[in-house]
Structure formats: structure tokens, C-alpha cells
Amino acid sequence: MMKSKEIYALLAAAGVATACGPKTLVPPRLDLAPLNQVGLTTFTIENAKGDLNELATEYFLAEMLDAQPGISVIELGAVDRLLEDLGGARLNRDVLNSIGAEHDVPVIFAGHMKVSDVTPHASLSGFPSVGATVSVRLTVRMLSPESGGTLWSSSIQAKERVGELGLSGSQVVFAAQDPNEAYGDLVEYLVVQVTRDLRPTYR
Numbered sequence: 001m002m003k004s005k006e007i008y009a010l011l012a013a014a015g016v017a018t019a020c021g022p023k024t025l026v027p028p029r030l031d032l033a034p035l036n037q038v039g040l041t042t043f044t045i046e047n048a049k050g051d052l053n054e055l056a057t058e059y060f061l062a063e064m065l066d067a068q069p070g071i072s073v074i075e076l077g078a079v080d081r082l083l084e085d086l087g088g089a090r091l092n093r094d095v096l097n098s099i100g101a102e103h104d105v106p107v108i109f110a111g112h113m114k115v116s117d118v119t120p121h122a123s124l125s126g127f128p129s130v131g132a133t134v135s136v137r138l139t140v141r142m143l144s145p146e147s148g149g150t151l152w153s154s155s156i157q158a159k160e161r162v163g164e165l166g167l168s169g170s171q172v173v174f175a176a177q178d179p180n181e182a183y184g185d186l187v188e189y190l191v192v193q194v195t196r197d198l199r200p201t202y203r
Helices: 004-019 052-067 079-086 093-103 179-194
Strands: 037-042 044-046 048-050 072-078 108-120 131-143 150-163 165-168 171-174
Touching: 037 052, 037 079, 037 093, 044 048, 044 052, 052 072, 052 108, 052 131, 052 179, 072 079, 072 093, 079 093, 093 108, 131 165, 131 179, 150 179, 171 179
Parallel strands: 037 072, 037 108, 044 108, 048 171
Antiparallel strands: 108 131, 131 150, 165 171
16 A cells, blocks of 8 residues: 555656646637737826826837737827817717728727826925836727727736836826836836737646
């Protein structure tokens, strides 16, 4: 009869063998390949000014193309400009339908960043601009021009200390000479997490 120690050893070995066994590549939860091309608006930002949202849009575009090579992404520009051109107040069904028809995109990605809990770490007279800890939530939605509804959504929040961040009145200003160095890590983390559904995984 096998002793308890021998049984535990066999079970442990079996577990290791299973963990090291071949894994299956599972397609992404959000597969854009059948769509051929998609639209992407420049992300909007709340409680802040500057280029944080533009940097996040660039990161999102790069992650999307890296995760699913072969798709074509039509950059649609700022939401405010699109609404002004189409005489709309928000991205409702009529506005989305017009954008989709004009640019021949079956879906449109729109992102929004909300900045909160700003804690400055240094202050200069007139315009403080050394750094701060900020909390940023990034939400990205895939919208249907046909129905005006949301087909997919992902959201992530992170809090991190960033450099070269200013305060103008009650608003935060992201306007670093080198945005990648000043707050690139924060943006990269947010975008990588929010695009997880776009990547295949091994199971």
C-alpha cells in the first residue's frame, strides 16, 4: 500500500504535469476581424485639460492594432468637432449613424477619462507644475451606428503619481514637454487593462 507521502508526491507531480501541458489559444472576447475597419474618436476628458486624453487615444490605437493586426482604424478626431459638424449635442443614434455612413465604419470606439483625487506634491507661485498624485478612470465603449447602442464596454481606474502636472484654477492641466515620461506609465497601464478583451489568451 502506498504511503501518504508517496500519494501526495504523485498528486503534486500530476499537478505540475497538467500545468506544464499544452494550452489552447482562445480567441479574444471582442474579435474585430469580421468588421475589417472600425472608427475611433479622440478620447474625451473630465476635470482636466491638456494632452492626457490624446496620449491615451494614441496608446489605445497602438494596442488595438497590435492585438488584432489586419484591421483598419479610421481616426475620426475629437467628439466636440464631430458633434459641431453634425449639429448634435451628444453621440446619439442620429449622430452615430451619420458618422458611420460617412466613414463606412460599422462600429465606433469612444473613450472618456475622468480625473479625480488630485494631491499636489509641490507648489510654485502662480502656476504650480511639479507633480501630483491623481486618480484616473478610463472607460471605452464600442458603439453601434445602426442602433446607437453600446455593444461593448470596458473600464479601469488607477491612482498614480505623475510629473509635470499643473493646476489652473480648479482644473488639472496635463501639458508636459514629454508626456510619455511624465505620465506615460499611468496611461499605458490604463490602456493595457481596458483592452484585455481584444487579445487572445492561452488556457
